[in-house]
Amino acid sequence: MNASLASKSEEDGFAGGTGHTAVDKAMVVLASLITSEVPLSLTQLSQHTRLAKATVHRVLAVLQAHGMIVRAGDKYSPGGMVQPDRSAEDGFVASLRQHATPYLVDLHQMTGHTASISVLAGESAQLVNQIFGHRTPRLPNVVSVTSRFPRTAIGQILHAYQVGRDIGLCAAPDTDRLSEIRRTGLAQVDDVVQKLTTIAVPLTGVQRPAALAVTGHFKQVNPLIAARALRRAAFEFGRTLMAYRVIANPLERTASH
DSSP, rough: OHHHHHHHHHHOOTTTTOSSHHHHHHHHHHHHHHHHHHHEEEEHHHHHHHHHHHHHHHHHHHHHHHTTTETTEEEEEEOOGOOOOTOOHHHHHHHHHHHHHHHHHHHHHHHSSSSEEEEEETTTTEEEEEETTTSSSSOOSSSEOOSSSSSSSSHHHHHHHHTTGGGGGGOOOHHHHHHHHHTOOOOOETTTTTTTTEEEEEEETTTSSEEEEEETTTTTOOHHHHHHHHHHHHHHHHHHHHTTTTTTOHHHHHHOO
């Protein structure tokens, strides 16, 4: 797949930076198909991924040749090997996943790092969707947030914005950190074990805590650029969710701040 797509990379303007290679664009197209509730046409994929039709058409041909997708008429869907299991997925998560892809694509392209959205599911951070490149990290589907102060930026955001949670129950240093996260609406964690940096912001007003995040390798993440891109994406995504009524009632929204 790399060779076929790479031959067109310069023509498509993909060459020259992390998050802008032909393989990255193939992953974006595939992710859009995986996260869609229904098969998508070439035009719809171009709109969802914000890639040119000619580019999407070439990517689809390669993905189909490798058995990653199937075509029925003018619509495309994931192949059997990448078909997601959504049997236990609730309506709220499905709605977030359905509408998040364009914003995650924008985050990935603006920062060059993995862009993701996660929600609080019981005592775990459930990954809803992520866009990553072949040089950027891939996040696990579920991460525990059972500790009084989670070690991940995503977990800290979900922890801080959990409706009804009394952060005063935490130890004093952790209480101060959670209060600061609520004040700034931002969490940043450098994982010295995985050598990754993650910056996350809350998606407020939704039915339960949700976090948008950017994750990249050590010393490759620009905190200012990432934070600005995340806040912009959270604001625009929030307006989209409001338009589709994927939000909590006003009382819940107020309580989440």
